[in-house]
Amino acid sequence: MTPGAHPNLVTAAANGDDEALTLLVRAYHDRVYRFGQRVCRDDFDADDAVQEAFVALARRPDVVRHGGALSWLLTSVRNACLRMLRPFLRERRSLGEPLGGSEEVVSPLPNPQQALERWEVAQSVHAAIAALPRPYREVVVMRDLEGLSGEETCRSLGLEPAVMKTRLHRARQQLKGRLERSKLVKRKEN
Secondary structure (H helix, E strand, O other), rough: OOOOOOOOHHHHOOOOOOHHHHHHHHHHHHHHHHHHHHHHOOOHHHHHHHHHHHHHHHOOHHHHHOOOOHHHHHHHHHHHHHHHHHHHHHHHHHOOOOOOOHHOOOOOOHHHHHHHHHHHHHHHHHHHHOOOOOOOOHHHHHHOOOOOHHHHHHHHHHHHHHHHHHHHHHHHHHHHHHHHHHHHHHHHHO
């Protein structure tokens, strides 16, 4: 099933039809879950975020007016993951300085500063992707975030391969420009 392929199914699910919601979950769960794993960086949080997104879909008849259930679900999962990260960021700020000397514990995981920097980079990338015009955003999400093949992307969006490649190239160029500009802005702020 492709985004927007069955608007009646989305309408029915958003209006409380459990069977329609089950079909949407079957159709989109794997993609949405993989996206949640990348954003949340934790399988348990990704599970929670995906479940929250599908429950929200069942309660939101206004989703039908949205361009597609998949993009709405991905946005909902991203927002849920970010909400889950906020308490950890606040805790890090309130704890102050790291332990010093021999008491310090070595972990294979990135330290909080590295995790925060990665999170900020991910935020910048997500903001840059969100700022793309919709045709470019759809192609870049499907190809680069979801890992769909060119053929699958063309089929999902109803595009010719040349059009899809052009949009993908332009989207990547715009992303590169936006990320370079945001990097310059951050350097000036520091």
